Amino acid sequence: MISDQIKHLALLLLVCFFSFFVHNDFIPADLMESRNLATAQEMVALENYLAPTMNGELRLEKPPLPTWIAACVNHIKPHSLSAQRYAAGVAATLMVVFLYLVVRQLSKNSTVSFVCALILATCYNVIMMGRTATWDIYCHSFMLGAIFFFH
Template sequence: MSRENRQLLALLVITFFAFMIHNGVLDANIMEARNLVTAREILQHHNWLVPTMNGVLRLEKPPLPTWIAAIMMQLFGQDSLAILRIPAALSAMLLVFFLFKLTKELTRDEHLPLLAGGTVATSFYIFFMARTITWDIFCHSFMLGAIWMLYRGWNRKEQAWKEFTWAGVLMGLSFLSKGPVSFFALLLPFLIAFFASYGFSGAKMQWKPLMVALGILLAFSTWWPLYIYFQHPEFSAYVAEKESAAWMNAVCIRGTTTGVSLCSQEYGHYPLRLPWLFRMHGKKSGSLVITSFWHFGFGPLSFCFLHFLKRKSAT
C-alpha cells in the first residue's frame, strides 16, 4: 500500500470515529429541527420544489440539504436521528478528502496533507457540523472540492475541461446548500491567495473552461430561485429583503456577541488556509506577506473594526 493510501486510510478511521460514532447523542438544535420538520412536510405534501415548515412557506434556505434529509426519511424512516445525520457525516468525510488532495497538490509534502486533514477532522466546528444535518457542512464540503478542481485546472498546461466542469457542478451544489456563504468564506480567500501568488497567466489560458464552469454554476444556482419567484413572487421578494437585511445586520449592526463570533469564525478557517501559505512561502515571499495580511489581519480585523466602530458611534 502506498503512503498516500495509508494516510487516506488513517483519515478514514479518524473521521469515522469523529463523525459517525454516537452521532445520535446530541439533541437536535433549532436549525436542525427546522430542516427536519421541513423535510417531513415535503414527504407529507409530496411537494419537493416548494418546501414548507408548519404549513408556512420555508424559502429562507436553499433546498438541497432538506431534500437530502427527506430522502433519508423516505428510505429509513423518521425515528433514528443518528441515521438521518449520516449524510452530514459523509459530507464532512468528503471535505477532509478534498482538503487532503488539495494540500498534497499545493505542497508536495509527504506529511502535511495528513496533518491538515487530521486537524480539520478534529476541529470543533467541523466536528459539530458533521453531527447535525443542517446546511453548513454541505456548502463548505462542495466548495472545498470546487477549489481543488479550480487549482488543478489552472495548473494544467492544456485546457482542463473536466476539472472546470466539476468545479462548476460543485460550486452549484454549494450554492444550492447555503447560497453564497461558502463563496465568501472559502472561495474568495482562495482566489485572492491564488492570483497574488501565481498571477493570471493560467486563468487566461483556461478562460473557455472557466466560462463553462460559470455557466454550470449559473444553471445550478438560479433554477430553483427562479421557479420559486414565478410561483410565489410576493413572498420571494419578502424573503429576499428579509435575508439581505439579516446579512447586513449580522455584519454591521449586532452587538458584542456577534462581533466576536464573526472574528472567531474567520480564525476558525485557518486550518484550511495554512497549506496554501506553506506553498506560497516557497514560491514568493511577497505573496506570502500579502496573503498573510489578508488571512490573519484584514479579514478578521475588518469585522471587528466594523463592530467596534458601530459601538463607538452608538455611545
C-alpha cells in the first residue's frame, strides 16, 4: 500500500505541474524578466561569469546565483523564454516540496503539511513567480530549503 506521504507528494507535483509549467509561455514578458534575461545573455556572450553586467555596467542589485542559473539555461537553449520559465517552475516546485518537508518535520502530521504546501502551490503570487523568469522565486525557494536543512 502506498504511504500517505508518497500520495501527498505525487498530488503536490501534479498541482505544481499545472500551476507552473502548463502554458507558461502565455504570459508576455515583462520589464523585470527582460532585464534579468538580458543580464544572463550578456554574461554568456561576454563569457564573464564572475560579475553580472547589463550594457557593460555592473548589475549587483540582485544576487548572482539566479543569473548563473539563467546563463546555464541560456547555454542549453539560447534565447528561449519558455526554458527560462521552466527553470523558475522547477524552483517553485522545490519551494512547495521544501514547505511540505518543513511543516511535516515541525508538526509530525503529513496531512497538515500537505494542506500547507497545497495552499502555497495555489497562491497567486507564487504561481506568477513560478511562471515568469524573475529572480524572486529562486531566492524564496533557496531560503525555504535553507530553513529546512538548518532545522
